[in-house]
Amino acid sequence: MALLSHTSKSTTTRIPASYAEPRRTLPPVAQPLYESIGVDYTSVRRPDPRIERQIHDRLAGATPVVNLGAGTGSYEPSDRAVVAVEPSTVMIAQRRPGSAPVVRAVAEQLPFAAGVFAGAMAVLTVHHWPDPDAGLAEVRRIVRGPVVVLTFDFEIHVRQWLITEYLPAMAGIDQDVPSPARIAQLLGGGSVEVVPVPHDCQDGFCHAWWRRPQAYLDSAVRAGISGIARLPSPYVDAAMARLADDLDSGRWADRHADLLRRDEIDAGYRLVVSP
Numbered sequence: 001m002a003l004l005s006h007t008s009k010s011t012t013t014r015i016p017a018s019y020a021e022p023r024r025t026l027p028p029v030a031q032p033l034y035e036s037i038g039v040d041y042t043s044v045r046r047p048d049p050r051i052e053r054q055i056h057d058r059l060a061g062a063t064p065v066v067n068l069g070a071g072t073g074s075y076e077p078s079d080r081a082v083v084a085v086e087p088s089t090v091m092i093a094q095r096r097p098g099s100a101p102v103v104r105a106v107a108e109q110l111p112f113a114a115g116v117f118a119g120a121m122a123v124l125t126v127h128h129w130p131d132p133d134a135g136l137a138e139v140r141r142i143v144r145g146p147v148v149v150l151t152f153d154f155e156i157h158v159r160q161w162l163i164t165e166y167l168p169a170m171a172g173i174d175q176d177v178p179s180p181a182r183i184a185q186l187l188g189g190g191s192v193e194v195v196p197v198p199h200d201c202q203d204g205f206c207h208a209w210w211r212r213p214q215a216y217l218d219s220a221v222r223a224g225i226s227g228i229a230r231l232p233s234p235y236v237d238a239a240m241a242r243l244a245d246d247l248d249s250g251r252w253a254d255r256h257a258d259l260l261r262r263d264e265i266d267a268g269y270r271l272v273v274s275p
Contacts, residue, residue, distance in 0.1 A: 069125025
């Protein structure tokens with residue numbers, strides 16, 4: 001069988017040509033955001049089994065699955081054929097040995113034939129796509145079955161304490177992310193589910209540490225959160241100094257005594273499921 005190959009600095013992956021759309025001429029991939037902020041990403045960003053179960057349940061038995069904006073491969077099913085799509089060589093280099101084959105491409109211009117995949121997943125990536133409308137249209141073009149998108153509701157996201165009390169400049173980032181309802185509409189319809197964030201969430205995304213505020217004082221944790229990593233370092237350092245002071249004095253605990261009694265919260269994360 002002929003193969004479509006992709007070579008990165010650290011790995012060579014080979015994808016069956018039966019997936020490919022040979023008539024498409026794709027431009028070179030521009031340098032993506034995670035080339036600069038994705039270093040050592042896997043040290044704090046690991047799949048949480050509860051979120052993983054929710055994603056996999058909605059994919060049902062679909063195979064093969066394409067993972068868009070796949071990053072280091074978190075949440076990819078291991079019990080079926082998966083092809084990953086990721087533009088960043090930094091992220092590709094951190095994928096585990098034996099993980100799914102990966103092609104370097106962007107969602108807006110996918111090198112695959114129409115309807116070749118039975119399912120698709122996209123985990124906390126749509127807000128990084130330059131043209132989400134075009135990207136989601138491409139996803140629906142190549143997928144004949146369920147599309148599962150983990151995203152966030154911006155209005156709820158910016159009401160969380162990390163942003164309102166310490167990093168209000170984050171409210172100016174990702175303002176144009178499509179709402180979950182809009183993503184469902186662009187995919188041709190579907191449902192929107194709340195993805196609760198447990199107090200011991202294993203995935204270090206932005207609001208995963210809502211009941212463990214001291215984690216934000218760790219530069220490695222902050223580096224794994226794109227919204228923080230894109231802010232000026234002096235601004236973030238000053239905010240973290242205020243947080244450290246509030247933790248030492250007990251002010252943070254006084255303000256958030258209700259959170260310390262909760263096992264999970266709705267921090268705005270949503271699962272869009274388009275059948």
